[in-house]
Amino acid sequence: MHTQMEWKETSVRKSQALSAVASLARNLGLTLYALFALFPLVWMVICSLKTDAEMYNTVFRFTPTLSNYNAVLLGTDYFNAFFQNLIVAGGAVVLTIVAGVPAAYALARYDFKKKEDLAFQILSFKFAPEILVILPIFTIFQKIGLYDTYFGLIWVYQLITMPLVIWVVRGYFEEISVEIEQAAQLDGYKWFDVFFKILVPLIKPGLVASALLAFIFAWNSFTFPLVLSGFKIQTMTITSLRYIASDTVHYGQVAVAALVAVSPEILACLFIQKHLVRGLSFGAVKG
Amino acid sequence: MGETGAAKSAEIDYNEIPSNVRRRPYYIIAPGLLILIGILIPFVVAIFLSLTNYSFRLPTWRFIWFRNWTDAFKDPSFYHAVWVTLRYAFYATLTQLVLGVAVALLLRKDTFYSRVLKVLFTFPLMVAPAIAVLIWQLMTSNSVGVLEKLLNFFGVVNFPWASSHGTAMFTAVLIDTWVNTPFILLLVLAGIQSLPKSPFEAAQVDGASAWFIFRTLTFPMLKPFIYIGLLFRLMAALQEFGIIFALSKGGPGDTLMNISLTGYITSYQFGRVGKALPYLLVLWALCYVVAGVLVKRQRKLAKLAQGY
Numbered sequence: 001m002h003t004q005m006e007w008k009e010t011s012v013r014k015s016q017a018l019s020a021v022a023s024l025a026r027n028l029g030l031t032l033y034a035l036f037a038l039f040p041l042v043w044m045v046i047c048s049l050k051t052d053a054e055m056y057n058t059v060f061r062f063t064p065t066l067s068n069y070n071a072v073l074l075g076t077d078y079f080n081a082f083f084q085n086l087i088v089a090g091g092a093v094v095l096t097i098v099a100g101v102p103a104a105y106a107l108a109r110y111d112f113k114k115k116e117d118l119a120f121q122i123l124s125f126k127f128a129p130e131i132l133v134i135l136p137i138f139t140i141f142q143k144i145g146l147y148d149t150y151f152g153l154i155w156v157y158q159l160i161t162m163p164l165v166i167w168v169v170r171g172y173f174e175e176i177s178v179e180i181e182q183a184a185q186l187d188g189y190k191w192f193d194v195f196f197k198i199l200v201p202l203i204k205p206g207l208v209a210s211a212l213l214a215f216i217f218a219w220n221s222f223t224f225p226l227v228l229s230g231f232k233i234q235t236m237t238i239t240s241l242r243y244i245a246s247d248t249v250h251y252g253q254v255a256v257a258a259l260v261a262v263s264p265e266i267l268a269c270l271f272i273q274k275h276l277v278r279g280l281s282f283g284a285v286k287g
Numbered sequence: 288m289g290e291t292g293a294a295k296s297a298e299i300d301y302n303e304i305p306s307n308v309r310r311r312p313y314y315i316i317a318p319g320l321l322i323l324i325g326i327l328i329p330f331v332v333a334i335f336l337s338l339t340n341y342s343f344r345l346p347t348w349r350f351i352w353f354r355n356w357t358d359a360f361k362d363p364s365f366y367h368a369v370w371v372t373l374r375y376a377f378y379a380t381l382t383q384l385v386l387g388v389a390v391a392l393l394l395r396k397d398t399f400y401s402r403v404l405k406v407l408f409t410f411p412l413m414v415a416p417a418i419a420v421l422i423w424q425l426m427t428s429n430s431v432g433v434l435e436k437l438l439n440f441f442g443v444v445n446f447p448w449a450s451s452h453g454t455a456m457f458t459a460v461l462i463d464t465w466v467n468t469p470f471i472l473l474l475v476l477a478g479i480q481s482l483p484k485s486p487f488e489a490a491q492v493d494g495a496s497a498w499f500i501f502r503t504l505t506f507p508m509l510k511p512f513i514y515i516g517l518l519f520r521l522m523a524a525l526q527e528f529g530i531i532f533a534l535s536k537g538g539p540g541d542t543l544m545n546i547s548l549t550g551y552i553t554s555y556q557f558g559r560v561g562k563a564l565p566y567l568l569v570l571w572a573l574c575y576v577v578a579g580v581l582v583k584r585q586r587k588l589a590k591l592a593q594g595y
Contacts (some may be wrong), residue, residue, distance in 0.1 A: 109312075236415070
């Protein structure tokens with residue numbers, strides 16, 4: 001009896017020591033990854049506040065200045081690119097919602113021939129190499145005058161935004177039971193009342209999340225604007241190439257350029273945390 | 288909308304439903320589909336153009352049938368591009384999978400620290416490839432980069448990063464990993480949260496070791512989630528364009544010239560669209576096959592994990 005108690009005590013002490021080591025190792029691992037994942041962003045903030053001279057001779061100690069922000073936002077057309085990017089990515093998301101949400105509804109509610117094939121066809125657009133799609137589109141757009149126009153870009157961006165929204169929103173529609181719709185119908189609601197007053201409020205969280213995620217993807221698109229926009233329309237990603245290619249010595253301004261491009265996305269990302277996994281996996285994983 | 292809502296029931300005789308009702312779902316999908324199909328046309332055009340000598344530099348074009356294809360298969364640069372594509376996809380996907388799963392397992396314990404980190408870790412995922420390259424160039428710059436200063440401390444001076452044959456692939460994979468590891472991380476975390484409790488309790492009661500539990504319970508049950516991550520990441524890595532283009536335009540030399548880059552440079556730098564298209568169509572076929580295999584496997588695993 002006595003020995004058993006003793007044995008138990010040492011084993012408890014041993015497991016306590018083990019779990020202390022394990023939690024130390026866990027926190028160490030997490031901190032290491034946090035350094036890798038977050039330090040580059042922190043470094044951008046630091047660089048953006050340094051003067052050009054401080055870039056070379058200091059690391060962390062410096063007197064913060066806003067001159068870099070001044071130079072980039074007021075001195076160049078970067079802000080212009082910011083707004084043009086907003087129009088293109090925003091326009092793409094609006095078009096996707098108008099055309100894609102009804103499609104998502106049909107794919108969720110109706111049984112019809114070739115439904116699954118159709119749904120997979122829509123998904124497969126996501127897996128098509130962008131360069132392959134863009135080459136013929138480039139030649140076609142130049143012929144029909146859509147090259148370097150807002151509408152041309154918004155249309156092509158549908159390849160990014162539409163499959164995402166259709167697949168995610170479809171999942172949210174499927175979670176609403178048919179009885180709710182039927183009950184509303186019995187109460188004399190017209191179909192558009194059922195849709196806008198009952199269904200849309202129910203899928204709103206999913207719709208907002210997938211729309212914001214689609215916006216982020218469209219905002220980030222690189223290949224499409226690289227090929228399909230010229231002098232008139234300049235998105236952030238393409239304009240930022242200027243900072244990469246040039247042998248600039250104004251490193252602080254480079255940091256500002258990066259931060260301005262990233263900040264709207266980080267805000268959006270904070271807003272949709274709860275639905276992020278579901279959106280990113282096209283509805284395959286319900287987080 | 289309402290009367291066909293009932294059409295969700297299991298057995299429907301399509302002939303009994305009035306044709307206007309039967310066609311309704313197609314009408315509703317039509318706008319979305321039309322917008323996408325407008326973009327599908329390019330696929331057909333791509334196959335067609337690959338059989339011509341179409342070029343941005345020439346005023347006319349003519350059929351040359353399969354010459355572009357046979358030329359591509361004879362060209363060493365084609366095999367080089369395929370090799371770079373496969374290597375990049377392998378390194379990037381594997382690194383992200385291992386790191387993502389590992390960090391997700393570390394985050395499993397629900398503490399304040401881990402909850403805050405989980406939100407912060409999603410930030411790099413939002414960064415555009417070109418902007419990520421910008422950020423890392425500022426980190427690795429030989430004159431002002433903080434990593435250069437760190438490496439100097441260890442006696443390494445002027446680490447070449449993207450400018451040397453030996454380290455260019457590493458640099459591109461590093462940036463890709465920085466951006467995309469959180470994707471795997473989030474998927475696996477969602478998987479962990481969905482794990483049933485009872486098998487783990489049973490294993491603990493039976494005195495199973497942590498490694499045994501991970502190998503026989505945790506990992507198999509997380510496999511469907513990892514497979515979804517594998518599918519999305521592998522597809523993107525096979526087609527990677529943005530990061531490599533912004534980083535070095537495929538250089539130095541042809542070190543990072545994967546199929547996407549070769550296709551782009553052949554058509555836009557040299558204007559030879561017909562020559563570039565076989566490369567890109569091969570890439571598309573590769574992606575199509577890999578995606579098909581992975582989707583099938585994933586479904587099987589998901590069923591297995593649910594115990595069917």
